[in-house]
Amino acid sequence: xxxxxxxxxxxxxxxxxxxxxxxxxxxxxxxxxxxxxxxxxxxxxxxxxxxxxxxxxxxxxxxxxxxxxxxxxxxxxxxxxxxxxxxxxxxxxxxxxxxxxxxxxxxxxxxxxxxxxxxxxxxxxxxxxxxxxxxxxxxxxxxxxxxxxxxxxxxxxxxxxxxxxxxxxxxxxxxxxxxxxxxxxxxxxxxxxxxxxxxxxxxxxxxxxxxxxxxxxxxxxxxxxxxxxxxxxxxxxxxxxxxxxxxxxxxxxxxxxxxxxxxxxxxxxxxxxxxxxxxxxxxxxxxxxxxxxxxxxxxxxxxxxxxxxxxxxxxxxxxxxxxxxxxxxxxxxxxxxxxxxxxxxxxxxxxxxxxxxxxxxxxxxxxxxxxxxxxxxxxxxx
Ligand SMILES: *Cc1c(COP(=O)(O)O)cnc(C)c1O
Numbered sequence: 001x002x003x004x005x006x007x008x009x010x011x012x013x014x015x016x017x018x019x020x021x022x023x024x025x026x027x028x029x030x031x032x033x034x035x036x037x038x039x040x041x042x043x044x045x046x047x048x049x050x051x052x053x054x055x056x057x058x059x060x061x062x063x064x065x066x067x068x069x070x071x072x073x074x075x076x077x078x079x080x081x082x083x084x085x086x087x088x089x090x091x092x093x094x095x096x097x098x099x100x101x102x103x104x105x106x107x108x109x110x111x112x113x114x115x116x117x118x119x120x121x122x123x124x125x126x127x128x129x130x131x132x133x134x135x136x137x138x139x140x141x142x143x144x145x146x147x148x149x150x151x152x153x154x155x156x157x158x159x160x161x162x163x164x165x166x167x168x169x170x171x172x173x174x175x176x177x178x179x180x181x182x183x184x185x186x187x188x189x190x191x192x193x194x195x196x197x198x199x200x201x202x203x204x205x206x207x208x209x210x211x212x213x214x215x216x217x218x219x220x221x222x223x224x225x226x227x228x229x230x231x232x233x234x235x236x237x238x239x240x241x242x243x244x245x246x247x248x249x250x251x252x253x254x255x256x257x258x259x260x261x262x263x264x265x266x267x268x269x270x271x272x273x274x275x276x277x278x279x280x281x282x283x284x285x286x287x288x289x290x291x292x293x294x295x296x297x298x299x300x301x302x303x304x305x306x307x308x309x310x311x312x313x314x315x316x317x318x319x320x321x322x323x324x325x326x327x328x329x330x331x332x333x334x335x336x337x338x339x340x341x342x343x344x345x346x347x348x349x350x351x352x353x354x355x356x357x358x359x360x361x362x363x364x365x366x367x368x369x370x371x372x373x374x375x376x377x378x379x380x381x382x
Contacts, residue, residue, distance in 0.1 A: 007058060007373040016370035017285025017318075018253040019337065022054050024062040024375040026246040027232055031066045033244065034228045037215050041222040044070035046211070046229030048078060048095065053363040054233055054248070057085045058373045063232070064090060072227055076102055079111040093138055093172075095148070103127040107135065112171060114138045116148045118157065121164065128167030138172040139202065143194035143209075144187060145178040152198060159201040170205040172225060180213035180221075181238060188217055195223075213237040235358035236348050247346050249362070251369070252337035253286040253302065256319065267321055268313030280325045282309075284338055287318040290366030292340070296354035302338040303345065305331055309338060 013019060035043035045068040051059035060071060060082055070091040073079045076099070079092045086092070088110075097113040097120045098106050106113050107127065115121045115137050128135040142149035150158070158164040175195045179185035195209055206224035212231035214221045216238055236243035260280050267273040267281065284302065288294050292315055300311035302322045309322040324332050341347060347358040354361070 007375070008370065009055065009058075009373070010367070010369050010371035013370040013372070016254075016368065017256075018251055018290065018340070018366075018369045019372060020365060020369040021250040021252070021372045021374060022058070023246070023248050023250075024058060024373055026234065026248045027054075027059060028062055028066040030232050030234065030245045030248070031063055031068060033246075034212075034215055034226070034231055035067070038210075038222050038226040039219055042070065042225040044068065044072060044093075044208075044225055044227045045232060046072040046227050047082065048072060048074040048229065049363050050078075052229060052233050052359065053365045055371065055373070056082055059232075060085050062375060070225065072229075076105055076109075076111060080105070080109045083109050083111075091171075095140075098123065107131065112136045112138060114140045114148075114174070115150070115168075116140050117150065118154050121150075121158070121168070125165075125167055134167050134169040136169045136171045138174055139170055139205075141173060141175045141195060141198045143175040143191040143198070145176055145191070147176070149175060150198075155198045155201050165203065170203055172208055173199050173202060173205050174208040174225075174227075176211065177209060177214050177217075177221075180211065180217060183217060183238060183240070188214070188221070192221060230359050230362075233362055234346065235362065239348075243346075243348070247343050249341050249347065249365070250339065250343075251286070251341035251365070253284040253340050255282045255324075255332065255334055255336050255338065256285050257334060258282045258324065258332055266313075269316065270314055273313035273321075279312075279323050280332070281312055281321050282324045282332060282338070283319050283321050284340075285319055286340060286366070287316045287320055289317045290368055291361065291364035292320065292350075293354045293356070293364075295356075299353035300350070301345065302340050303342060304328075304338045 045063045047056045047060050050056050064086050072093050074095045079094045093112045095114050097116050140149035177188050179187040208225040209223050210221045210226045212228040215226050231237050231245055234245050234248040261275050262278045286292055294315045297311050297315045302309040304327045307327045312321045312323050347361045351358045351361045
C-alpha cells in the first residue's frame with residue numbers, strides 16, 4: 001500500500017488564508033485515462049503557465065513518472081525553468097518558438113522551438129548552420145484558427161525551396177483546433193482535412209492536432225501525438241457530457257470573523273446584500289486577488305460539512321462574506337475552513353458562475369495560498 005506523501009510550498013499552513021491541495025495522484029490518473037483514450041498516439045503533457053497554475057515543478061515530475069516524455073510550454077523561460085524538473089531525455093517543446101536572438105538559449109537548454117513563421121524558420125536554419133549540426137524543430141501549420149503557424153502560402157514556399165529545411169530536423173508537424181470543445185462543430189473536420197493537405201507538401205514527420213478536447217473527438221484526430229493540458233488538471237473536455245476526469249484541486253479558505261446581521265444592515269462594498277431576516281455571516285480569507293472574480297459572485301458559494309454557504313454581496317480584494325446560518329455552530333470559528341473548490345463544486349462550476357472557463361479559474365488561482373501536494377508516493381526528484 002503506497003504511503004501518501006505531502007509536499008508543502010507557498011505560505012506556511014498556519015499563517016495562510018487558504019490551503020490549496022493539489023492531488024498529483026489524480027493528475028497521474030488523468031494522464032493514464034487520456035493516454036488510453038489516445039490509443040497508440042504518444043501522450044504529451046502541456047505544462048505552460050506553471051502547469052495551469054498548479055506548479056510545473058511538482059506536476060511535471062509526477063507526469064514523467066507516469067510515462068510522459070514530451071512536455072509543452074509557451075515561453076522559453078518556462079522551458080528553461082522546466083529543464084531542472086524533468087530528466088535530461090525529456091523533450092521540451094516551446095509553443096511560441098524562439099524570439100530573435102534567443103536561438104542560442106534554446107540550444108543551450110535543449111528546448112525544441114515550434115516554428116510558426118518563415119522568419120523563425122530562417123533564424124533556426126541560421127543557428128543550425130552556425131553550429132554545423134542539425135537542430136530539432138516542430139512545424140506548426142495554421143489550419144484555420146489564424147493564431148499561430150505557417151500559412152498555406154508559407155508551406156508552398158518551403159515545398160518549392162530545397163534549402164528551406166536545410167539543417168532542420170522536423171520532429172513533428174502540428175496544428176491546433178479552434179472548436180474542439182463542441183463535438184458538433186464542423187470546423188474540426190475542416191481543420192483536420194487542411195492538416196492532411198498541408199502535411200502532404202512537407203517531408204514526412206509525425207503529426208499532432210488534438211489538445212484535451214480533441215482527444216475526445218475520436219481516433220481520426222489523434223494522429224501521432226496528443227497534447228492535453230486542461231484535462232490533466234481535471235477541466236471537463238466537453239461541457240455537454242459528464243466529465244470523465246478526476247478533480248485535482250481542493251481550496252479551503254479560513255474563516256476570519258463572524259457576526260450576525262439583520263434587516264438594518266448591509267454587507268460589503270456598495271452594501272449590495274441586505275438580509276431580510278437575521279443571518280449569521282462569516283468573512284473568509286479569499287478574494288479577487290486570489291483568483292475569485294467579483295463577476296458572478298451572486299451565484300458563488302462555499303461548502304461546510306455538506307451545507308451550502310452562499311456568497312453574500314461583493315467579493316473584496318482579500319476576502320468575501322458567506323452565509324453560515326445553516327452550518328453547524330461548532331464549526332463556525334475563526335481559523336476553521338470552508339471549501340471553495342472541491343468535488344462538489346469544481347473549477348468548471350466556479351467558472352460557469354463567473355461567466356468564464358475552468359482554464360481561467362485554474363490559471364488565476366492565487367499565490368497567497370499554502371499549497372499542499374499529495375501523491376500516492378514521492379516522485380524521485382522531489
Ligand atoms: C494550450 C495548448 C494546448 C493544451 O490545450 P488544452 O485545451 O489545455 O488541452 C495544446 N496545444 C496548444 C498549441 C496549446 O496552445
